[in-house]
Amino acid sequence: MVPAGEIRAAGAVVLRPRQVLLVHRARYDDWSFPKGKLDRGEHRTAAAVREVEEETGVRIRLGVPLTRQRYLVGDRPKTVDYWVARPTGPDGVEGYVPNAEIDRVAWVDREEAPGLLSYDRDRSVLEEALSPARRKRTDALVVVRHAAARARRTWRADDRVRPLLASGRLDAARMVPTLQAFGVADILTSPSTRCVETVAPLAAALDLVPRRKPVLAEEDATPRAVRSLVRAEVDALSGTGRVALLCSHRPVLPVVFDALGLDDPRLDPGDIMVVHLRKGRVVAAERHAAHPGSEPAV
Structure with a gap:
């Protein structure tokens, strides 16, 4: 949980060839x-996405996460989350209209940026963002455990059609801006109702048709088939800079993560794991709750 009195903020180190946005x-x-x-x-x-657009006019897609920054503002703790990010459309700032808060916006050469930044903590963030492990483009596979569903013990019909609870539908809707920040462009899901309902709000927001994969359903999943599907998707993403989402069930997800070379993070219902990939290999992974009421580990 977020400590009482803590200031929470988010932003991005936005890159384009040889330059950073300040x-x-x-x-x-x-x-x-x-x-x-x-x-x-x-x-x-x-x-993070909203603030960058509000302060610079540039729309972005988040990439790999950077080390969380913590410091005091007066006597209050402040936590800032940053990601490496890139523009998703026009990135010119020549037409930016100054205001009382931000009076200048500039693309600055990467070599000059450390000397222009006002704080040591920001220079540290920039150094991390420009390191070879962080600055290079990535693809991503977003793994989602379906949101909270009706309890098995109270459901008398076929388990495949067991639906989400009202709270699960709310969490599914809350996921949308969280996932839009990463630029999801493809959705794979178990055909079970609780997974289809989990991805439905995102699919509607992005005008996507989810690909229903029986192999991701509890009843049809086998370790070999799940691993084959995951590796095929990773290979298809490799080098494209695209992001795909995969929604499945608690018993299936350990095999999904094993295929990615990760330990099972034991996602709770509605939890999200964004797995950043480069050339098919994991370079970073970050966990998010479907809603911001709790603070999962990063």
């Missing part, structure tokens, strides 16, 4: 990365 805050006369406080009930990934 903002100047008039009130503090400082140069930093675009970032800002989370709105009430907002997930940190959604906040």
Whole structure:
């Protein structure tokens, strides 16, 4: 859980060839990365994307996460989550209109940026973002455990059609901005109702038709078939910079993670694991809850 009184913020180190996007805050006369406080009930990934667009006019897609920053603002602790990010469309800032908060926005040469940044903590973030392990583009496979469903013990019909609870449907809707931040472009799901209902709000928001894969259902999954599917998807993603989402069930997910070379993180209902890949190999993984009421490990 988030400690009482803690300030939560999120932002991004936005890169384009040889340059990084910085903002100047008039009130503090400082140069930093675009970032800002989370709105009430907002997930940190959604906040990072929103803040970058609000402060610079540039729309982004999040890539790999960076080390969480913690420091004091007066006597209050502040936590800032950053990701490496890239523009998803036009990235020019020449038409930016200054305001009372951000009076300058600039693409700065990477070699010049450390000297322009006002804080040591930001220089540390930049150094990490520009390291070979972080700055190179990645693909991603987002693994989701379906949201909270009706209890098995109270369900008398075929388990394949067991639906989500009302709370599960709410969590499925809350996932949408969290997942949009990563630029999901393809959805694979178990055909069981509870998985189909979990991905339905995202599919509607992105105008995507989920691909129903029986091998991801509890009743039809075999370790060999699941591993084959996961590796085929990883191979298909490799080098494309695209992001796919896979939704399945608790008994199936350990095999999914094993195929990715990861230990089973034991996702709770509605939890999300974003697995960042380069050339088919995992370079980072981050876990998110379907809603921001809890703070899973990163």
